[in-house]
Amino acid sequence: MSAFPPPFAEPQWSAAAPELLQLGGVEDEPSLRADAARNRARLLEAAARLVAEHGAAGVTMEAVATAANVGKGTVFRRFGDRTGLLTALLDHSEKKFQAAFLSGPAPLGPGAPPVDRLRAFGRAMLRRSVDELDLQLAAEPSPNRRFSVPPRVVARGHVTLLLRQAVPGADSELLSHTLMGYLSPVLIHHLTRQCGMPLERLETGWDDLVDRVTGRPAVGLSG
Template identity: 50%
Template sequence: MNTRPLPLADDRSSERGDAARNRTRLLEAAALLVAERGVDAVTMDDVAARAGVGKGTVFRRFGSRAGLVRALLDHSEREFQQGFLFGPPPLGPDAEPLDRLVAFGRARIELVEVQGELLRAAESAAESHYFAPSHLVSLTHVDALLRAAGVGGDTRLLATSLVASLEATLVLHQWRELGYPLRQLADNWAELAHRVVTGTSASARDTRVVT
């Protein structure tokens, strides 16, 4: 399976060291404010004041509040991408495709617990987050896992449906408004993954192993 990462949005790999440090400083200030107040309450003025710079510096760096939110999401997504492409199993390589698929969904739901508001804001801020590089990375990864597991048919379309079930907007609604514990949502993802890949439930497979 090809595990070469796709470029994430706003890739700054060629950015000069001092510029990269300043950008990191602004992102760290923004992340602290999001953690304290929630993403909807954070303004560009707030970020500038926390980082000790003028508001114009923030606008020159990120363009708009939506650009800042996307940059914050990129920082989080890079770490997540490193985990499922190069990290230890079962999330990373050297595990069976089904086990990696289950681990991917569980890790994504766990991320929503910590950064759900940021993820939700990024989904709503983008004109179409379905074309965002970070989304395409996850979609390509799930598609590859399905094919490696021997799933037939249009795996890209199937992967699109699976990834959609992990979007922060939906997970937050299920958790906060419908009252489903995050652990139950993660277990439901595991059940869904088993049914898609094997045609049977996880509990049914465990029963066969025991008997």
């Protein structure tokens, strides 16, 4: 019998699970006309490029309209204001990421050994956070909600499931908090922008952490 308490109940995931990530009052794309859905996706992709190139401060309604080659009024009609646009952008990004690790190709998606999926998950999350760090920091929940917002519940549940498969008998729930702490946007901001660490070092450190937690031979790191 395991010495650890029973793990928390995991959400019942399916290919439709990304719909859990609706962050605001944005209407779902399936309910839109096909042309409106395409226009909305094009606006969000343009906004995502602006975030990657200029940070969240570079995302204005005017800039998105210019980048998407539409009138500014179109952006306002679709998202209401800048806050609505940023909320929709983060929601769009979360859904794409969740779909990738729940049902996308291996090793991030199903079909690879659990340790390989853990490695791929962390690396993908690190890259995504670096690309949209300002946006994620702006949306960082307050301390009393930090661990209960739907995107983090789903991500940590995924890590817990993979840990349970990789290291049976371990306290996978607590270990998942340890691994997710490494992927915190606040820590990534500190390490990359305040300490000047390159993304490659964070990725190597993630692999090393996963290997040590799961009992694989550890990879030596240069200080």
